[in-house]
Amino acid sequence: MTHFDLLLIGTGSGNMFLDDRFSGLNVAIAEEWHFGGTCLNVGCIPTKMFVYPATIAEQAADATDYNLSTEFNSVDWSALQKRIFDRVDAIEAGGRDYRSGDRQPNVTVVAEHVHFTGAKTVRTASGQDITADRIVIAAGASPVIPAAEGLEPQLVDTEGYPVFTSNSIMRIPAKPERLVIIGSGIIAMEFAHVFAGFGTEVTVIARGPRLLGNIDEEVSQEFTDLFERTHTVHRGAEVASYSFDDDQVSVTLKASGRLGDVDLPSQIDADAVLIATGRTPNTKGLNVVDAGFDVLDDARLSVDSRQRVLAHGQPVPGVFALGDISSPHQLKHVANHEADVVGDNLTVDVAAGEPGAAAEADLREVNHHAVPGAVFTSPQVAYVGITEEEARQAGHATSVKVQKYSDVAYGWAMADDPGIVKLIADKSTHQILGAHIVGHEASMIVQPLIQAMAFGQRADEVAKRQYWIHPALPEVVENALLGLELDGD
Structure with missing residues (x-):
């Protein structure tokens, strides 16, 4: 049995806080996969490096509204992949080398899976037992693969099997001519945009009545209406079975029950299927129940406001967690914030002596107020705060304003491209309770609203006590703010 002062499980955002503050500790890092975690390797970064050229391709293919005669011919798929993954893979290798090499002699990399056998004990896949005084669990989440007749889940993401998740779809050797995407959330919509933009015939299978169904209902419906203008979508459907014939995969559909009776095709044939039905925290694979840790109904590891792991509702001394394995927000910027909090609290905990000896007042609390998100699809979607329905259920006397992009001068410049800002x-x-945007550069123009919510700025002050560049697109946000009916106006 090998003992360490600190054990870190996972190298996504969990790898960020391990700096000079911990150079005096004997540290182990357990990482069975890629250094850098989901965001660097299969998430935020490579997907956006595909999204941007796909957006350019889409604009080239459909510019007649702007009185232009342009076209999109093809994508050099292998060259695009090389440009993206040469950079991504170099960063991954650099992170691994840094932690494994001579520059950090106090760090030992355990390059295999571990699972808990006790609150402070893990066992590696090769059978080695490791104990640690303090542990940080940052093991992320994995794709959900719904069961269906004919599907062999253990073959998904393996060579030669034409069913993929976001873990592998970006590295397929050739762009599929026909792709079925199962799911209607963020991952599904972004990949639908990527592949459709590059000329793939994309079919989306959505269980619910709307796409991006977890956001504000009106905004979700707006996005669904716009998306269905240019994409094939079967809503209220789910996969009944898969069948495979040479290089082709076929799916049969059935009604999901969430949209009543729906008219569905008998079979859809494709070159590939992408399963994008969400991600689940990796608590089961870690056997956290054997450690006595609390697990929530959605499989998240239970933590308190200081990111301490809970057992029977009480903090486990010296055990912290962060990121997708415990967070209510599967977002990289949230995981980074939580890692910052864990780093500070771990420093205080170490200085206090015994694990768990730090005074409560000396520990930071996590801030999950005004958490924003964005979907880099076409059109873009961005959001922060609560929905209209949530505001009413919370008892707020609400004011709601929906402003169209086409109401401002930059919207005219875009030939009245569709889009809305809902406040x-x-x-x-x-106070601004929520902001939800569908349209061009939504991920950028939402930022003033994030700032206003984060710092408690009043909607009328944000609208009137600063300059808004004319005729820039953020004027649609300004006009939405000015359109709110507030007491005392």
């Missing part, structure tokens, strides 16, 4: 505010306090 929800409290009439009496003038």
Whole structure:
């Protein structure tokens, strides 16, 4: 049995806080997969490096609204992959080398899977037992693969099997001519945009009545209406079975029950299927129940406001968690914030002596207020705060304003491209409760609203006490703010 002062499980955002503050500790890092985690290797970074050229391709293929005669001919798929993954893989290798090499002699990399056998004990896949005084669990999440007749889950993401998840779809050797995407959330919509933009015939299978169904209902419906103008979508459907014939995969559909009776094709043939039905925290694979840790109904590891892992509702001394394995937000910027909090609290915990000896007042609390998100599809979607329905259920006297992109001058420049900004505010306090945007550069123009919510700025002050560049696109946000009906106006 090998003992360490600190054991870190996972090298995504969990790898960020391990700096000079911990150079005096004997540290082990357990990583069975790629250094850098989901975001670097199969998530945020490579997907956006595909999204941007796909957006350019889409614009080239459909520019007649702007009185242009342009076209999109093809994508050099292998060259695009090389440009993206030469950079990504170099960063991954550099991170691994840094932690494994002579520059950090106090760090030992355990390059295999581990699982808990006790609160402070793990066992490696090769059978080695490791104990540690303090542990940080940052093992992320994995794709959900719904069961269906004919599907062999253990073959998904393996060579020669034409069913993929986001873990492998970007590295397929050739762009599929026909792709079925199962799912209607963020991952599904972004990949639908990528492959459709590059000329693939994409079919989306959605269980619910709308796409991006977890966001504000009105905004979700707006996105669904716009997306269905240019994409094939079967809503209220789910896969009944898979069949495979040479290089082709076929799916049969059935009604999901969430949209009543729906007219569905008998069979859809494709070169590949992408399963994008969400991600689940990796708690089961770690056997966290054997450690006595609390697990929530959605499989997340239970933590308190200081990111301490809980057992029977109480913090386990010296055990912290962060990121997708425990966070209510599967977002890289949230995981980074949580890693910052864990780093500070771990420093205080070490300085206190015994694990768990730090005073509560000396520990930072995590801030999950005004958490924003964005979907880099076509059109873009961005959101922060609560939905209109959530605001009403919470008892707010709400004011709601929906502003069209086409109402401002930059919208005219875009030939009245569709898009809306929806704001929800409290009439009496003038506080912005939620902002939801569908349209061009939504991920950028939402930022003033994120800032306003983060710092408690009133909607009327944000609208009137600063300059808004004319005729820039953020004027649609300004006009939405000005359109809110607030007490005292």
